[in-house]
Amino acid sequence: MISDALIIRENNNIGEADRFVTALTRELGVIRASARGARNIKNRNASATQLLSYSRLNLIKGRDKYIITDAQPIDVFFKLRSDIKITALAQYFCELAGILAPQEEPAEEFLRLMLNSLHFLAEKKRNPLLVKAVLELRMLSMAGFMPNLIACSSCGSFECESMWLSPMTGSIICNHCSPAQPTEGGFPLSPDLLAAMRHIAYTEFDKCFSFTMSEDGIKQLSIYAEKYMLVQLGRSFKTLEFYNSL
Numbered sequence: 118m119i120s121d122a123l124i125i126r127e128n129n130n131i132g133e134a135d136r137f138v139t140a141l142t143r144e145l146g147v148i149r150a151s152a153r154g155a156r157n158i159k160n161r162n163a164s165a166t167q168l169l170s171y172s173r174l175n176l177i178k179g180r181d182k183y184i185i186t187d188a189q190p191i192d193v194f195f196k197l198r199s200d201i202k203i204t205a206l207a208q209y210f211c212e213l214a215g216i217l218a219p220q221e222e223p224a225e226e227f228l229r230l231m232l233n234s235l236h237f238l239a240e241k242k243r244n245p246l247l248v249k250a251v252l253e254l255r256m257l258s259m260a261g262f263m264p265n266l267i268a269c270s271s272c273g274s275f276e277c278e279s280m281w282l283s284p285m286t287g288s289i290i291c292n293h294c295s296p297a298q299p300t301e302g303g304f305p306l307s308p309d310l311l312a313a314m315r316h317i318a319y320t321e322f323d324k325c326f327s328f329t330m331s332e333d334g335i336k337q338l339s340i341y342a343e344k345y346m347l348v349q350l351g352r353s354f355k356t357l358e359f360y361n362s363l
């Protein structure tokens with residue numbers, strides 16, 4: 118079968134000519150595949166099966182993984198590779214997608230979210246911290262970890278001077294119902310931050326990156342999105358730790 122896919126992981130064993138990859142495909146979600154001889158630079162499948170390449174793959178189902186018989190590059194996101202911080206961020210997006218996207222079932226929206234995010238990073242069209250926050254919150258929402266940002270979980274009020282977001286439960290509570298930080302912890306959300314998070318989680322797909330926010334607001338949004346992800350998933354990511362160390 119033919120499927121468009123983003124290569125989200127490369128595993129190369131020393132001394133082997135084949136390239137083993139994990140790919141996020143439109144039709145089959147996350148799959149593991151091998152490309153014969155693709156580590157040879159002269160092989161015509163070489164660039165199309167590199168990490169962060171978006172390619173059209175010709176796939177045959179093998180016993181425990183797919184075999185890539187042909188790979189045509191659609192976009193290799195060349196500009197992503199010129200800045201180490203941006204490359205690191207893109208690699209973190211790939212690791213997150215490998216955990217959150219479905220396996221062996223269609224993953225159209227996951228793929229589109231990844232491609233849009235990589236495009237904004239490569240073309241420097243959006244603040245990278247904004248791209249990161251949108252990708253984290255939207256992908257978590259798509260994967261079943263959507264926070265409930267509609268109203269205060271206690272009194273039902275929609276807007277307040279400040280709301281607390283619990284990273285554990287993903288619910289919000291207003292500062293009238295809980296004047297102090299709730300005992301289980303919580304992020305204080307200004308109306309701007311709450312509006313941005315609601316936009317990311319609930320708006321139609323094509324608009325999820327389309328909102329404006331101050332630089333300070335984006336920084337805070339990025340911190341909360343990352344913490345929410347870490348608490349919800351209960352694990353960390355090597356690629357994220359590397360990105361944050363730069």
Ligand SMILES: [Zn+2]
Nearest residue numbers: 269272291294
């Ligand atoms: Zn309330």
